[in-house]
Amino acid sequence: MLNYAIRRLVLAIPTLLLISLVIFLVIDLAPGSPMSQVPLTVPPEVRAKIRESLGLDAPIYVRYFKWLGQFFITEPAYAIDHIFGTNWADGRQRILSYQSRSPVIDIIWQRLPQTLLVVGLSYVLAVVIAIPIGIISAYRQYSWIDQTGTFVSMIGFSVPTFFTGTVLIWIFATKLGWLPSVYNTAMVVDSWATFWSRVSQMVMPVTVLTLFNASQISRYMRASMIDNLGQDYVRTARAKGLPERTVVLTHVFRNSLIPVVTVVALGVPTIFAGAIITERVFGVNGLGQQLITSIFANDIPMVQTLTFVFAALILIFNLIADLIYGWLDPRIRYD
Amino acid sequence: MKLKTALLGAAAVLVCGPAFAERGSDGVVNVYYYQAPSTMNPYLSSGTKDVEASSLVLEGLAGFDQDGMVFPRLAAEIPTTENGGISEDLTSITWKLKPGLLWSDGTPVTSADAKFTWEYCTAEGGGCAQASRYEGVTSIDTPDAETIVITFDGPKPNPYQAFVGGTSPIIQMAQFKDCMGAKAPECTDANFMPIGTGPFMVTSFTTNDNVQLAANPNYRDPAKPAFATMNLKGGGEAADAARVVMQTGEFDYAWNTQINPEVQEQMKAGGKGEFINAFGTLVERIEMNMTDPSPDLAEGERSTTKHPHPFLSDMRVRKALSMAIDRALLVEIGYGDAARPTCNLVPNPAIFASENTECLTQDIEGAKALLEEAGWTDADGDGIREKDGKPLHILYQTSTNAVRQDFQNLVKDWWTEIGVDVELKNIDSSVYFGGDPGSPDTFQKFYADVEMYANNFDGTDPEPYLAQYLCDKIPGPDNQWQGENINRFCDPAYDALVAQLATTRDLQERGTLAKKMNEMLTKDSYVILPLADRGRFSARSLTLGGDIMNAWDTELWNAQDWYRMK
Numbered sequence: 001m002l003n004y005a006i007r008r009l010v011l012a013i014p015t016l017l018l019i020s021l022v023i024f025l026v027i028d029l030a031p032g033s034p035m036s037q038v039p040l041t042v043p044p045e046v047r048a049k050i051r052e053s054l055g056l057d058a059p060i061y062v063r064y065f066k067w068l069g070q071f072f073i074t075e076p077a078y079a080i081d082h083i084f085g086t087n088w089a090d091g092r093q094r095i096l097s098y099q100s101r102s103p104v105i106d107i108i109w110q111r112l113p114q115t116l117l118v119v120g121l122s123y124v125l126a127v128v129i130a131i132p133i134g135i136i137s138a139y140r141q142y143s144w145i146d147q148t149g150t151f152v153s154m155i156g157f158s159v160p161t162f163f164t165g166t167v168l169i170w171i172f173a174t175k176l177g178w179l180p181s182v183y184n185t186a187m188v189v190d191s192w193a194t195f196w197s198r199v200s201q202m203v204m205p206v207t208v209l210t211l212f213n214a215s216q217i218s219r220y221m222r223a224s225m226i227d228n229l230g231q232d233y234v235r236t237a238r239a240k241g242l243p244e245r246t247v248v249l250t251h252v253f254r255n256s257l258i259p260v261v262t263v264v265a266l267g268v269p270t271i272f273a274g275a276i277i278t279e280r281v282f283g284v285n286g287l288g289q290q291l292i293t294s295i296f297a298n299d300i301p302m303v304q305t306l307t308f309v310f311a312a313l314i315l316i317f318n319l320i321a322d323l324i325y326g327w328l329d330p331r332i333r334y335d
Numbered sequence: 336m337k338l339k340t341a342l343l344g345a346a347a348v349l350v351c352g353p354a355f356a357e358r359g360s361d362g363v364v365n366v367y368y369y370q371a372p373s374t375m376n377p378y379l380s381s382g383t384k385d386v387e388a389s390s391l392v393l394e395g396l397a398g399f400d401q402d403g404m405v406f407p408r409l410a411a412e413i414p415t416t417e418n419g420g421i422s423e424d425l426t427s428i429t430w431k432l433k434p435g436l437l438w439s440d441g442t443p444v445t446s447a448d449a450k451f452t453w454e455y456c457t458a459e460g461g462g463c464a465q466a467s468r469y470e471g472v473t474s475i476d477t478p479d480a481e482t483i484v485i486t487f488d489g490p491k492p493n494p495y496q497a498f499v500g501g502t503s504p505i506i507q508m509a510q511f512k513d514c515m516g517a518k519a520p521e522c523t524d525a526n527f528m529p530i531g532t533g534p535f536m537v538t539s540f541t542t543n544d545n546v547q548l549a550a551n552p553n554y555r556d557p558a559k560p561a562f563a564t565m566n567l568k569g570g571g572e573a574a575d576a577a578r579v580v581m582q583t584g585e586f587d588y589a590w591n592t593q594i595n596p597e598v599q600e601q602m603k604a605g606g607k608g609e610f611i612n613a614f615g616t617l618v619e620r621i622e623m624n625m626t627d628p629s630p631d632l633a634e635g636e637r638s639t640t641k642h643p644h645p646f647l648s649d650m651r652v653r654k655a656l657s658m659a660i661d662r663a664l665l666v667e668i669g670y671g672d673a674a675r676p677t678c679n680l681v682p683n684p685a686i687f688a689s690e691n692t693e694c695l696t697q698d699i700e701g702a703k704a705l706l707e708e709a710g711w712t713d714a715d716g717d718g719i720r721e722k723d724g725k726p727l728h729i730l731y732q733t734s735t736n737a738v739r740q741d742f743q744n745l746v747k748d749w750w751t752e753i754g755v756d757v758e759l760k761n762i763d764s765s766v767y768f769g770g771d772p773g774s775p776d777t778f779q780k781f782y783a784d785v786e787m788y789a790n791n792f793d794g795t796d797p798e799p800y801l802a803q804y805l806c807d808k809i810p811g812p813d814n815q816w817q818g819e820n821i822n823r824f825c826d827p828a829y830d831a832l833v834a835q836l837a838t839t840r841d842l843q844e845r846g847t848l849a850k851k852m853n854e855m856l857t858k859d860s861y862v863i864l865p866l867a868d869r870g871r872f873s874a875r876s877l878t879l880g881g882d883i884m885n886a887w888d889t890e891l892w893n894a895q896d897w898y899r900m901k
Contacts, residue, residue, distance in 0.1 A: 031776070033769030038381050038464070040768070041793045044817040046466045047770065053462025053517065093521075099380070100373040100542040101520035102527065110541055174582045174605075181583055182367070182568060182575075186545045283570030285371070285544040293543050298765050 001326065008319050019311045020071075020304075024064050027303055034098045034298040054098055067304060070095045075105050098299040107290065108306065114185050115274045115286030122206045123271050126213030127264055133214070134221020134260075138229060139248060149218060156215030161208050165281035168204045179203055182283045205282040209275050213267070220263050224256040231255075258328050265321035269313040359550045359563035361899040364879070366891075367589040369576040371543045371569020376526040377502060378456050379519060381464035386501050387590065388546055388567060390889035392439075392531035393504035396430050396449070396483070397495065399887035401613065403684045403795040405495050409436060409444065409505065409532060414494075416840075425490035425840060430498070432481040437553040438507050439536040446477035449498060451508035460517035467793075468496050468503035492840045493796040500794060501889035504531070534560040534895035544569060554895065561881075561898035574598060580608040580874040587876040590890060595738070596671030608877055612672055614870040615886030616683055616800075617791035619674070621656075621731075621746070621864040623647050625823045628730070628782045635812045638781050640823055646727065647784060651709035653861035656729075656785075658705065659749040661697040666867050668745065669738040673872035681797045681853045682868040683886070686842065689850040691858050694865075702753045713754050720754035728756045732776075732783040734764040739787060742866070772815040779810045781821060789869060795887055798845075801852045802833045824862045829855055 034054065035047060042050075051057060058066070070093065077089035094103040137146040156164075173181035180201045189195050228234065229252055237247045274288025283289075287306065294302040326332045372388035374380050396410040405413050411431045414420020421428050436444040453475050456463040471491060476484040485497055497503055507530045514522035527540040532555070535548035548565040568586070576589035577598070582605035592610065594602070599610065627642035636642060646652050662676035678694040681687050711720040711727055720727045729750065733739045740761060747757040760783065762776045767788075775782050792800035802808075803819035806827070810818035829852065836848045856863050871886050881896040 031769075031771075031774060032763060032765030033771050035770050036765040036768040039383070040788075040790045042381050042464065043467050043799075044819065046464070048817070049466065050462040050464060053460060053519075096520050097373075097542070100526075101379050102374070102523040102542060106523070107542055111544075169578075173585075174578065177583065180585055182570070182579055182585055184545075184566070184568065185541065186539060186547050186566065186568075280571055281575075283568065283575070285541075285570050289570060290543060296765075298769075 001323065005319065005323060008322075012315050012319075015315065016308075016312060020068065020308050021064065023307050023311070024067065024304055025060075027300055027307075028060055028063070032298050034300065037099075037297050067095065067301065071305065071308070078105075095301050095305055097294070097302045099294065099297050099302070104302050104305045107302070108287065108309065111285070111287050111290050112272075114183075114284055115272065115279070115288065118183070118202060118205050118279075118284050118286065119209060119271045119275050119288075121202070122209035122275075123213055123267065125206065125210045126217055129210065130214040130217035131221050131260070134218045135225055135248070135253065137218070137222045138225030138256075141226065146222075149222070152211075153215035153218050156211040157219070160277070161212055161275065162277045162281055164211065165204070165208045165278055168208060169281070172204060183285070185285050205275075205278055205284055208278055208281075216267075217260065217264065220260050221256065224259050225252060228252045228256045254328070258325065261324050261328060262321045265317055265324060266314075268317050269310060272313050273310050358554070358558055358560065361561040361563070363564045363566060364562040364588070364897060364899075365586040366565060366567045367576045367579055367586040368567060368569045369571050369573055369589070369591070372546060372567070373542050374526050375529050375537060375540060375546070376506075377504065378461075378463050378465055378506070379526060381502075384569075384590070387889040387891050389529065390501035390504070390533065390891055391535045391548060391565070391567075391894055392533045392537060392551075393506060393529055394531065394533045395500055395504045396432075396498040397500075398892055399500055399795060399885070400892075401883050401885045401887070403887040405499060407433075409433060421494060425487075425492060425494070427484060427486045428491075428494040430483040430485070432483070433555065434481065436532060436555060438530050438532060439551040439553050440507075440530050441553055442507075442509065443480075444505070444532055445480040446483045447480070448508045449483045449505050450475040450477050451512070452503075452505045453497065455506065455511055455515060455519075456503075458516035458519075461515065461519045463519075465502050467799075468499075470496070472497055490838060490840070492838070492845065493794075493798060495796075496794070500887075501892065502793060507531075535565055538564075556895065559895045565894075577602045577610075577874050578605075580876055581605040581610075582607060584608070584876060587879040588882065589874040591872065592874045593670075593673055593872055595669070596667065599671045599673075602874075608874050610672060610872060611875050611882075611884045612870040612872045613884040613886035614675065614683055614868055615791060616681065616797070617789050617869040618677060618680060618682055618865050619742075619787065619789040619867045619869055620680070621785050621787045621866060622781075622822050623653050623656075623862050623864070624781050624784050624786070625825075625862065628784060630782070638823070639811045640809060640825070644784070645725070646711075646722070649709055650861060651705050652711070652727075653864075655702040655705040655709075655753060656750060656755070657694055657861050657864045658698045658702040659753045660694075660746060660864065660866070661749065662695055662866055665742055665745060669741055670867060670869065674867040674869040677865050677868040678857060679853055679868075680856050680863055680865055681800070681849060682865070684795050686846040687797050687849040687853070689853050689857075691854060693858060697749075699749070699752055706753060711754070718751070718754060719756045726756055727754065728758065729785060730758045730760060730783040731785050731787070732760040732762060733787040734767040734778075735761045736764065742787065770817070772817075777816065779816045779818070779821060781810075781823075786821075787866075796845075797849050797853075798836055801836065801849060804852075804856060805830055805833055822862045824856065824860070826855065826860075 038047060074089055074092040074094055078094060081087055081089050097104050133149050137149045140146055169181045172179040183201050187198055189198050234252060237251050274286045276288035276292050279286050279289040291306050368384050370384045372385050374385055375389045377386045377389045394408045397405050397413060398408050400406050407413055409432055411433045414428050414430055438444055453469055456466055456469055471487045472485055473488050474486045498505060510525050510530050514525060528537040534551055534554050536551045538549050539547040546567040550560050550563050573593050577592040577594055579586040580589040581602040584607035625644055625648055626638050626640055627644050628638045666674045666676050676695055678691045679689055706720055711722045713720045743759045747759060750757045766774055766776050767778050770777055778786060778788055804824050806825035808818040808820040809823045810816040832848060832852050839845050857865060875882055878900050880898045880900040883893055885892050
């Protein structure tokens with residue numbers, strides 16, 4: 001298993017390099033220019049100077065290798081300096097955002113907590129809610145609880161989050177005035193009162209995302225449970241006289257989890273990518289909102305770095321999903 | 336008698352209430368910029384969001400008030416030729432700082448900071464976004480700690496450029512001295528949390544998200560600002576910004592709440608706030624291409640002065656196109672209270688704005704007659720006029736934007752009515768305004784017959800703006816399509832007026848000249864068809880007092896006077 005993991009990691013390196021090149025080419029060759037953000041009142045001579053200072057005039061391969069060097073050498077060196085107080089990165093330029101002219105990696109670190117808190121929490125909640133619902137729905141197929149579950153998850157899955165988000169804002173912020181519609185990222189939690197404000201501003205975005213994620217996961221869980229409930233080993237277990245509880249929760253549940261765990265693990269990178277739409281609707285301003293703002297502003301270094309980090313996360317979680325799969329299902333062997 | 340005294344007393348309390356307020360007595364004020372600031376250093380970004388947010392912290396020697404008049408900020412008074420502050424030959428201006436000014440960190444503000452700011456913005460490799468504010472400055476001398484003498488390379492009739500307004504504030508030398516030129520972006524802490532002289536100082540900054548500010552303890556007026564802290568938040572879009580002030584009341588002020596008139600009405604019903612507007616110089620216009628954009632021409636010759644436009648070079652056609660437009664209806668549908676119809680390229684300030692209102696009345700019949708007169712007739716009865724067998728076909732381009740597409744459709748209907756075949760095209764704004772010489776779709780390249788966008792000028796003086804229409808500023812392959820004379824308009828008489836304006840110092844005379852030039856471009860030639868004078872449009876809570884909307888400087892220009900209405 002260790003060998004397998006190492007082999008996969010080594011193979012990931014050329015894959016990542018290729019991905020970085022493709023992302024770079026796609027972003028760079030797409031029409032549009034960061035200069036479109038500069039107001040027309042700025043005269044052409046000044047525009048030319050700004051272009052030059054952003055390094056936009058260099059040929060494409062120079063810019064690609066510059067980014068590679070910055071991402072794989074300068075940024076790690078800078079991180080090491082930061083932790084151990086060395087000075088390896090002295091004089092090297094970090095990846096700078098075109099918009100804020102500040103280091104891209106710092107912005108990503110700054111935004112990660114918001115995204116993890118809101119999107120991550122909603123993902124955890126979704127899993128916690130979806131799995132029992134999936135089990136009950138499958139065990140009591142076509143009962144009222146299954147019908148309700150199916151109905152709610154159809155809504156959650158098919159109604160886009162920007163719509164549910166806007167409806168919630170209209171009801172709870174505009175009409176009733178119970179909850180804030182804007183997420184305050186600068187809030188410091190130092191008392192019960194601020195803790196409650198933090199909770200109340202999280203209620204709506206977390207609800208919207210939980211509904212969406214739980215709908216998906218509960219359907220997988222239900223389908224997988226139904227598959228397994230009809231298997232021979234279940235009849236055998238029952239024939240042995242095992243209590244129904246043990247049959248469902250030990251035998252069927254564990255086997256049904258295998259595909260669900262894979263789906264859940266593969267969904268983890270999307271937490272980091274943020275929920276672009278939901279973050280925008282509620283002003284959560286995490287990684288998703290940063291990505292979309294940067295795309296609009298043609299902030300190439302920011303978009304490039306973010307998408308690359310997401311690509312790397314997807315590769316890593318693919319590997320993790322594969323490893324968990326083997327652990328849950330002993331029939332699968334890697335060596 | 337008693338009642339009168341009591342009333343007077345009450346009135347006095349009401350009027351003077353805010354003036355007697357203590358600094359920081361009104362708690363927190365919440366401001367929403369749906370495009371959140373990326374940086375607090377306006378020299379690194381020319382975005383309005385960045386310039387405005389930083390104006391809470393950084394100030395110039397002077398600013399522009401709501402009438403566009405220059406008023407002192409850090410300067411003791413405004414230099415003029417009368418008080419000797421501006422030299423007789425208009426080649427230098429001498430500013431004096433107010434005595435005893437302190438930065439928010441408690442150190443004194445000196446003339447060296449101003450000189451440093453100029454050096455910072457003009458340093459090689461910095462790509463200073465506001466470099467044009469310092470154009471023509473040859474040297475800055477500091478004979479003493481409070482005196483700043485700016486020398487220009489020639490007579491400067493409008494010397495209120497450097498250090499005037501939110502786009503050219505003074506930064507602290509001590510903080511930025513190691514951030515010159517190419518090193519500017521490396522000073523992230525300084526760029527995000529500059530030390531300033533304004534009413535507020537930054538306590539925390541997260542880019543494109545949130546700025547936390549606190550009252551500057553060293554602000555020159557000990558009673559101001561009334562708010563102890565400010566929370567400046569971003570995210571979402573214009574409608575979200577309007578909602579949080581007008582409907583939910585979570586915020587006190589929201590910048591740029593440009594939403595369609597129907598939604599404006601719904602928001603007003605929320606009862607928590609009001610929309611405020613102020614009109615500056617931003618004009619949505621249709622530009623006529625005086626050269627031939629035909630794709631049949633060789634690349635490098637399309638839309639260049641080598642080939643005049645086949646029919647738009649006839650003024651009667653241009654005028655007919657203008658006459659067919661109902662500008663009032665466009666504004667009503669697209670902007671509501673956020674714009675007003677105009678016929679002027681320079682709609683403001685009053686001294687430069689011509690009495691040009693003829694175009695406001697739509698005249699379809701007149702337009703048809705004019706086209707007939709120009710020889711464009713509909714001989715084959717297909718509803719499209721033609722001349723010498725060629726149909727009157729117009730390609731009309733603009734950027735992708737809901738209001739602009741509404742405008743395009745309305746205008747297309749009117750032009751079709753007078754017998755013009757109109758083809759519409761919209762281009763993503765990042766390409767259209769991107770200025771890439773390799774792209775065929777930039778507004779400068781103008782590979783279309785007419786195009787629509789908005790433009791304005793910085794400050795109150797239109798001289799550089801009007802000078803964009805010089806013959807030698809025509810974009811073309813020889814200047815990488817970077818010229819500003821988008822229409823390819825060229826008139827020696829106009830060029831002569833530009834030269835004359837550059838040396839005219841009397842304000843009234845400058846006004847007369849500017850009006851003349853504005854008319855030459857609009858009602859005398861119909862090269863530019865102004866449509867709407869687009870104002871600034873923001874929302875303010877009914878409990879926020881002291882705010883005055885300003886179109887000439889940053890919107891937050893008088894945040895020091897804001898207070899909570901009790």
